[in-house]
Amino acid sequence: SAGFARYDYALRNYKDVYTGGSRSVGYVRNTDREKQYARSIVNQQISNQLSKNGISISKQADLVFSIDPYTYQLTVSGNADRDILSQIETLLNEGDNAKNIWTHAWICMHDADNEIVNSQANMTKTNQYSLWHEVYETTGYDARNATYKNGTFIAEDGTDLLALFKEKSKNGAGYELYSKRWLQYAKNGWKKENDLVLKIGFDSSGLYDIGQERGYGATQNMWMKGISQSIFEASV
Template identity: 30%
Template sequence: MRLNRQFIRTQLIAQNILSKNAPAKRENATENPAAVLEKAYSRLKSQSSTGGINQFNYSKTSVSGNSGTFSKVYQSANDRTVTDTGEETVIQSQNPYESESDIRIKILDEKYSRMNAINKTKSDPLGYIKDKYQNSKSPYFRSDLSAAERQAAYDNETEWLFKGKAQNYNLQDAVFRNVTFHGEVEAENEKVYQRGQVNQQLQVLLNRNHIHIPEGTELTFTITPIDYQVRVSGTDDQDLIKQIEQVLQSGDNSKELFLHIMKSQSSDSAQFSEEAYKKYQAAREMYEVTGYHLKDLEVIDGRYVTPEGRDLMDVYKEELEKDPVQKQTASYAISYYRSELSKIAEAGYNAIPDFILSIDYSNGSLRDVGQSKSYGTGDTGWLEALKRQTGVNY
């Protein structure tokens, strides 16, 4: 059996401690072997790196007070500075991000890979796990853990034992004692992070093109769907407006900014209309797959028809079926968009408002409009209030 290298070192330390204590044991009561191993493991951990996830100590004496450490791990994982790579499209609506959930899984993977290595050295690994978490009379019993934490440890260790690696975790683990998580806060944290990245990317784009926006200038960027044309307002400097519009419309920058605005919308956004959004979805899908824009096509008998006289949905189906992967689900897409196009044709394309999105810009940051939540620099006091309200402490 190949043992975990760190576990082997732990066992050697434990043996040394036992050897040094041998004379005392003959004269005094013997020390609990589990306690000796625990001391050795704690000593080994104290000697290891204190950076990142390794700051989490899994010994009996260090399962509390982890909120500060988790915060450091989270901040470190998402500390990314945007640099100019020279690519035409700089703005990205979705940037690499490690969520709180991602980090929790990493922490638990590290913890239980080690615990699993220890458990598998026992003649009866399952019995050993049960002793630790279910048998209060066992010398290995983890009385220092709460009932919920023991259940979590039992669930997680047996997952590793039976499956080789956990596919599901019980998150009431002791390693997260005193750390409070909340789903809404996690979602909002990611939006704040994405805004920070897009702010940096926009600045890279401006710097590359030697565009300086004076401090205190309050601009609004308005983007139309499908063609993603940008209109800048808020200043009388027409040269500045022209420069910004030109650089934002290079590559896919305006499209990515449009998608970023869309992903940053809150539930009370005045910019969001379900009818306009569905029109945008259908028009974008047709344009990206077939190359035809709905607004340019004629409607005959309730169907959009190409200049060549073909039913647009026939062209759409033909294009989807060229791709072996898309062909498998083409029937679902065709059914859905046929229905959506029928609704648009019946109402009239221009009768349904376009999904036009705007965002403000000032002092180096994009700032949301028409909603209660803004993710711009210095605009997130509402998120701190939400954290206090929900008890989130990292």
């Protein structure tokens, strides 16, 4: 439909799985309908990739894709044959597939007002995620491996990372924000439980959301039609 015209360009030559992030409104602030539309595209793409590689998903299959927020490495668990799980994992770790599925899941974890509505995520995790990427993209170093010494962070090779971060930061305000946030880790270190690892379910109907009331999976989206899932279930 005309409302989704802006997606056409992105999809025309899309090699990897589509994220659903519309360029015009930034990555997260998408309407519910846009997210629903993106979900149908992502499902179609995953389905095409599976069938192209001769992988079929049984009606009983119930899988979980778990994606690391730093390396975007995707792991698959669930009730399918180990060979199948391994094949799907290999396939979805090609190119930017896993990163884009992470991004799509992340977009769907926000409501139309950009608030997080999923129990897997919170601001602490979000801040840790953005800090890591900011440091990595600016310096090339993994902040998790740095040691706090005398008011700065020292990399394993002895580099003063705060100094390098300051030198390479594109703007002072960004440096102030992230260096202050980073120094808060000096006391407690990098907490693994605050890593923004995202899980999203997958079955024969496609992806479904885990940890939120209003999902975009095939059996989760009754609320999109103006009927809330709970009312619908209560009347059955």
